[in-house]
Amino acid sequence: MTHFKYVIIGAGLSGLTSAYYLNKLGESNYLVLESRDRIGGRIFTKNGIDLGATWFQNHHEMVVNFLNELQLESFDQYSKGKSILLYDPNRPVHYFESDPNAQAAKRIKGNSVSLIRRLSQSSMDKIKLYTIVQEIIDKGDHLKIVTNKETFTASKVILTIPPKLVSQLQFTPDLNISTKKILASTPTWMEHSIKVGITYEKAFWRNKNFSGTLIGQSGAVTELYDHCDPTTGIISLMGFVSENLREQNVDQRKKIILDYIANQLGTEVYNYLNYEENDWSKDPNTSNSLLTKFSRTHNYGHPVMQESIFNDKLIFSGTETSQLNAGYMDGAIYSGIRSAAHWNKPYFSNANSK
Ligand SMILES: Cc1cc2nc3c(=O)[nH]c(=O)nc-3n(C[C@H](O)[C@H](O)[C@H](O)COP(=O)(O)OP(=O)(O)OC[C@H]3O[C@@H](n4cnc5c(N)ncnc54)[C@H](O)[C@@H]3O)c2cc1C
Known part of the structure; x- marks a missing residue:
């Protein structure tokens, strides 16, 4: 069983943002687990068509700043x-x-996939595709992550998959019922x-x-x-x-x-x-049979999604957890930075990041 300091679950925009920031910190002891055969999650460009996210606005400051930093136009x-x-x-x-x-x-420019390509440049060798996380077990001083293939252990886990899919994972000990209910009833944006x-x-x-x-x-x-x-x-x-x-x-x-x-x-x-x-x-990596129309009474950025669990070894991330522009790419980047910063605050306050 291989041990990592950090395991990031999900190679969408928020997971890749966390990986990018860990890299910036000089942290190389991490792994990204992704169920699909590709990275990017809900950012998916096929034959020049953005089949997922496309647009942002000037007030999406996280996206604007990130594009500048990554020298994308x-x-x-x-x-x-x-x-x-x-x-x-x-x-x-x-x-x-x-x-x-x-x-x-x-x-x-170059479609939304350009952001994913540029962002993942420094972490491609740390991403495992076709790896479906099924269970997370608290072992006291570390977490055990059971997938359809191997089992890994980690000191810290950043869980970026959409909340309603998180509610389907097996946790030992189990999440408390009210947290599970909130996660299960949170629609995946644009599902x-x-x-x-x-x-x-x-x-x-x-x-x-x-x-x-x-x-x-x-x-x-x-x-x-x-x-x-x-x-x-x-x-x-x-x-x-x-x-x-x-x-x-x-x-x-x-x-x-x-x-x-x-x-x-x-x-x-x-x-x-x-x-x-x-x-x-129809994609089980984004949605499930409980297809819920988006309503204004969603749980995006809910306080339970801000709290770490398992004695501060696991943090919820991903755009639906964001307290800023949840649902959008902007929210995904915000949550990705916030999660990487969770155990590394001094670096981020020095770097003046949100
Ligand atoms: C059709 C559509 C249009 C959109 N348009 C816009 C737009 O124009 N502008 C905008 O700002 N936003 C838009 N969005 C939203 C934007 O795509 C998301 O905010 C953003 O991509 C979410 O990133 P994320 O990393 O939080 O989640 P995701 O991209 O969903 O990443 C989660 C990752 O976890 C993986 N995963 C799931 N289950 C498991 C498991 N059990 N084990 C391991 N990995 C797992 C998934 O495969 C995925 O890669 C759109 C979304 C869609 C679907």
Whole structure:
């Protein structure tokens, strides 16, 4: 059984942020365990399409500062030309133009995966993929972490997986009932989303003076945006699929989506290069069968998620635990820094980090 000073569970944005900060501290005695076959968690770019997180705002200071530190650039969401608002598919559409002086949502150049790639550069050799954590046992002076493969021991554990999935892990001794209830009833941010992305040779919609923005709550795609990236040169549209289409098979859903967009932007829609979609609710690394619609009465940043357990050997982390911008990438970074700082406060207060 291999022992580590720190084991970080989950190689999403918050887990990788903690690893990055431990590295900055000169700490090399850590391991990151990840259940998927890839790093990044809910940041997932496939063939140039952000199927997970895409945008941030200027007030997301953790993201802005991190991009500066990692020397990554950003750009404004494209919104020139006519945008379409479709209240009811049986009634005429409304066209509107964005105010060029309004603050635009920002995107990361090279897609959101660039952040994950840059962030993980210094910890790639410490990440174990395909490793599903199943049980955490308090052994007094250390914790035992049982996975589908090996068992590890650690002095300290940073647990970044979404709270409702934490509630399914086995703990010995068990978590108290009220903590378990709070974790189990905390929805994973965006777990209900189905994202779609379609790539093209040319941004035909721009040539027709369309921005690519198509909003319509009753449509097959509730929100669609121009998703071209100046760094990769990949030309695409990306959006959120109506949840009414969740139970359709992929081919049926694809046809309904393409027909819907073609009705608004033109038949060029059918001449695509690549079609991608991802239903996050079907991914056991993000969601479970207790799919809960996001409600304002969530438990994000709940006080029980701020308390360490097992005599200060385990801390809860991840965006849902964050008291700042929970759900967003900003919250994931905040929680990742907070967790790495938990046992290393002097370093962080000197570095003037939050
Ligand atoms: C469709 C969608 C769109 C989004 N859009 C935006 C956006 O535009 N802007 C924005 O700011 N945010 C957005 N978000 C949210 C953003 O993606 C998250 O805030 C952020 O990525 C969360 O990072 P995290 O590390 O906290 O969690 P996660 O990324 O979920 O990381 C947790 C990790 O733990 C792993 N794991 C799970 N179970 C186990 C286990 N048993 N053992 C080991 N590992 C395990 C998972 O595989 C995952 O890699 C979006 C999310 C989705 C799904």
